Each structure stands twice: as C-alpha cells, then as structure tokens.
Amino acid sequence: MGKIHREMDDIRSIELDNAFYVEDGTWIESLTVASNTAFDPETVLEGISGASLYYSSEIPTASDEIGIHRLTLLATESYPFILSLVLRQEAIPNRIVLQNGVFEIVTTTRDWNQFRSMADEIQETLGEFELLSVTQDKEPGEPLDSGRLKEVLVSKLTDEQLAVLEIAYNRGYFHVPREMSATELADELDVAQSTVSERLRTAERTLLEIIYGSRE
Incomplete structure (x- = not known):
C-alpha cells in the first residue's frame, strides 16, 4: 500500500x-x-x-x-x-x-x-x-x-470448474479421509470420471497460478 x-x-x-x-x-x-x-x-x-x-x-x-x-x-x-x-x-x-x-x-x-x-x-x-x-x-x-477477493478468484474459473469444486467440497471429496470418491463425484455431475479429473486439475492449477504465478 x-x-x-x-x-x-x-x-x-x-x-x-x-x-x-x-x-x-x-x-x-x-x-x-x-x-x-x-x-x-x-x-x-x-x-x-x-x-x-x-x-x-x-x-x-x-x-x-x-x-x-x-x-x-x-x-x-x-x-x-x-x-x-x-x-x-x-x-x-x-x-x-x-x-x-x-x-x-x-x-x-x-x-x-x-x-x-x-x-x-x-x-x-x-x-x-x-x-x-x-x-x-x-x-x-x-x-x-471478504467478498471482493472471493469475487475476483471466482471470476477466473469457468462454470464447469466452479460446479465441480463446489460439489467436491460440499460432499467431502477434499476431506481426509475422503467422504466421496472420484467415481461418485462423476456420477453426481453426470460426466465421465476423466472429465471430473480434468476439471479439478484445471481449477486447482488456476488457483495455484494466482498464488505462485504462471510456470511459463
């Protein structure tokens, strides 16, 4: 400042x-x-x-x-x-x-x-x-x-990425131990498990780039 x-x-x-x-x-x-x-x-x-x-x-x-x-x-x-x-x-x-x-x-x-x-x-x-x-x-x-920073972070994710993160978080996918498997998450979203994995990795990479910057 x-x-x-x-x-x-x-x-x-x-x-x-x-x-x-x-x-x-x-x-x-x-x-x-x-x-x-x-x-x-x-x-x-x-x-x-x-x-x-x-x-x-x-x-x-x-x-x-x-x-x-x-x-x-x-x-x-x-x-x-x-x-x-x-x-x-x-x-x-x-x-x-x-x-x-x-x-x-x-x-x-x-x-x-x-x-x-x-x-x-x-x-x-x-x-x-x-x-x-x-x-x-x-x-x-x-x-x-607290709302403004959250607004910025969310604006950098697609609707599909937001959906998979929200459901994964609310259903305990990120808990230790996990309360929901990747297969169950895919079933709830009605998409292939590979699609869920791709959306999760892309969303996580976007959030990490905010913190650490792009690797390129």
Missing part, C-alpha cells in the same frame, strides 16, 4: 479490502485505489518491485477528475506491514485505509489489554499512534471485505 502511495502523485486513498498471506512476506491483496486523476494500474505497478497485478477493474464515478480502480495483486510486504502488526496481536482488522501518508485503522479487540498491546507494538515499529475513538460492542464486525 505504501509503495503505491509513494508512486502516485495524485493519490486520494488506498483501502485494503482483503488480504491472503502466501509465504515469505508475500500477500495476495485486494485494494481500492482512488486518485484525483485517471491512472493506469499496470503502469503504476511497473515501477514497484515485488508487486505484480493479477486483476483490475475501474469503478465508474460521476466525476472525470477522479479515478478509482479495484485491484488484486501479489505483493511482497517488508516488515513492518500494518496488517501483520494487527494480526500478530490477534485483533480483527475491520478497515484499513491509507490517506495522506497516514493509516486509519478500525479493529476489534477482546479487551483493553489486547488493544493496548496492539497500540504499543504499532507505535514502537511505526513510530506513531493516535487513538481517535473507542466503542464497546458485543458484535465484532466483519474482518475487512
């Missing part, structure tokens, strides 16, 4: 909609980026090391002077990454926005002690922390916006 903020001159805000940790400091991130001028996400990311664009869509606005894009990218985040600081304290991140070089964060913690521990670590690693408000609520709220 910070790298994109530094790369763009007319940035308004960057919101972290969702993130999925891969390994070795690499994350799949879903971002909403708003700028005072139109911009090309691919051009912006070309100048950022450790970041590769997987998906982007432009959000229509009423003004020609504002550009908003929803991005999904594979990014290597150096320590300290604000989301990892929140998660290290087992707090629930509800909203993370970077604006004017400052992170605004909404989180849910179990109690004041957990919040204080998170605040202390953020101040120690990032150098500054300001508490704007505190509310007490029995409902913790949703962790970021």
Whole structure:
C-alpha cells in the first residue's frame, strides 16, 4: 500500500479490502485505489518491485477528475506491514485505509489489554499512534471485505470448474479421509470420471497460478 502511495502523485486513498498471506512476506491483496486523476494500474505497478497485478477493474464515478480502480495483486510486504502488526496481536482488522501518508485503522479487540498491546507494538515499529475513538460492542464486525477477493478468484474459473469444486467440497471429496470418491463425484455431475479429473486439475492449477504465478 505504501509503495503505491509513494508512486502516485495524485493519490486520494488506498483501502485494503482483503488480504491472503502466501509465504515469505508475500500477500495476495485486494485494494481500492482512488486518485484525483485517471491512472493506469499496470503502469503504476511497473515501477514497484515485488508487486505484480493479477486483476483490475475501474469503478465508474460521476466525476472525470477522479479515478478509482479495484485491484488484486501479489505483493511482497517488508516488515513492518500494518496488517501483520494487527494480526500478530490477534485483533480483527475491520478497515484499513491509507490517506495522506497516514493509516486509519478500525479493529476489534477482546479487551483493553489486547488493544493496548496492539497500540504499543504499532507505535514502537511505526513510530506513531493516535487513538481517535473507542466503542464497546458485543458484535465484532466483519474482518475487512471478504467478498471482493472471493469475487475476483471466482471470476477466473469457468462454470464447469466452479460446479465441480463446489460439489467436491460440499460432499467431502477434499476431506481426509475422503467422504466421496472420484467415481461418485462423476456420477453426481453426470460426466465421465476423466472429465471430473480434468476439471479439478484445471481449477486447482488456476488457483495455484494466482498464488505462485504462471510456470511459463
């Protein structure tokens, strides 16, 4: 997030909609980026090391002077990454926005002690922390916006691949031990077993390419 903020001159805000940790400091991130001028996400990311664009869509606005894009990218985040600081304290991140070089964060913690521990670590690693408000609520709220990243991932699969994954998952094909065999899965889909195997491998390869990139 910070790298994109530094790369763009007319940035308004960057919101972290969702993130999925891969390994070795690499994350799949879903971002909403708003700028005072139109911009090309691919051009912006070309100048950022450790970041590769997987998906982007432009959000229509009423003004020609504002550009908003929803991005999904594979990014290597150096320590300290604000989301990892929140998660290290087992707090629930509800909203993370970077604006004017400052992170605004909404989180849910179990109690004041957990919040204080998170605040202390953020101040120690990032150098500054300001508490704007505190509310007490029995409902913790949703962790970021889980729907957007799921929407992107699903959009990369065909209807046939989605169908075989959904049925396989719901019927226990991926459980250990398996609760449904490949033959039973093929019978339920009314296709040949070889077709089921092909659709599963293709779907799994597509999802792995999102994480690790194409082998070609």
